[in-house]
């Protein structure tokens with residue numbers, strides 16, 4: 001069903017987990033703007049929290065996350081002291097306003113903290129914010145998952161979990177610096193189910209060094225056999241100039257663009273055949289899962305965590321490098337852990353860069369999100385109605401997208417081109433190509 005048009009995918013494009021993207025943030029937006037946005041939260045405003053834990057017990061070579069080795073207890077404790085200080089400052093600023101409907105723990109690997117520190121962090125959040133029966137989710141590393149963690153998850157009534165798997169193949173695991181025996185993954189899945197996790201996601205990858213389509217097919221078969229509620233299938237983005245740890249990966253073994261496209265196609269077909277509903281361009285969910293339900297009902301959203309059923313317009317990011325999103329502002333905390341800690345020790349928020357979203361930005365953000373989440377967008381809000389539709393001619397000529405009465409629609413075979421099509425509505429598109437990843 002999908003046809004490869006290399007010329008349409010050769011230009012690297014953002015993943016659009018926000019618009020404008022993090023690559024467009026400026027240093028002139030920081031604490032003052034962040035504080036003003038917090039002051040503007042209304043008493044009943046729904047909010048989500050994202051808490052970033054930038055530590056892992058072992059660092060995988062392919063990883064592009066802001067994370068470091070959790071090998072010193074003092075390092076974890078000093079980070080948590082800073083995080084508690086930030087929670088306190090944000091809560092004071094809110095003065096009881098806002099209602100927290102979701103709390104997501106990501107990283108890094110939140111389980112690098114250990115169950116006791118995590119429980120204290122949870123207590124701090126519960127004491128500081130007005131929670132309204134929130135949904136808790138957590139990213140976990142199966143390599144450091146323990147029975148104690150299962151008890152904490154059950155006790156805290158965490159319902160959503162995401163496991164980094166990437167591949168079950170031992171040789172590929174060696175090639176990407178993430179060795180985790182299949183039996184450990186299965187044991188973690190079983191423990192999470194027993195602990196009450198009702199929505200379990202497995203992260204899988206294609207485009208790995210030395211990976212073949214047969215191997216990808218086998219890995220997806222093994223993933224499907226575990227019956228996760230969701231599977232996210234990402235293409236590995238090799239950008240060693242930006243992510244030095246990726247230099248450990250043998251780039252001579254990486255599949256080329258044609259093979260990556262074939263792998264993305266195989267993954268899509270394999271998962272859909274197995275009963276998973278495609279959500280956006282890289283998520284798949286079983287029909288009972290809320291992510292599939294919101295995708296079907298047209299209310300799927302996209303935020304810094306990817307495709308989501310979260311409907312809140314305000315996302316408060318807590319922790320080093322965490323990003324907060326308000327309708328007219330995006331602001332990011334200091335990325336460097338030491339810098340983050342020092343700013344909080346000095347008594348202020350660490351917000352160090354961001355962007356004010358103009359009305360035009362907000363309109364374009366809605367169009368880009370609609371293309372990626374729903375495969376269609378009403379362009380009538382753009383000043384010239386069609387926006388940059390002239391640039392879409394190569395996509396239209398090949399039947400990947402149609403445009404009629406101001407409405408742009410992706411054809412089913414246009415899905416792998418969704419990001420490239422969305423990028424036509426990005427007015428910040430003079431970004432240096434090297435900061436972005438492959439469009440497939």
Ligand code: SF4
Pocket residue numbers: 055056058059060063064065067107108109141164178
């Ligand atoms: S466990 Fe996850 S966050 Fe940590 S280094 Fe590996 S991929 Fe990155």
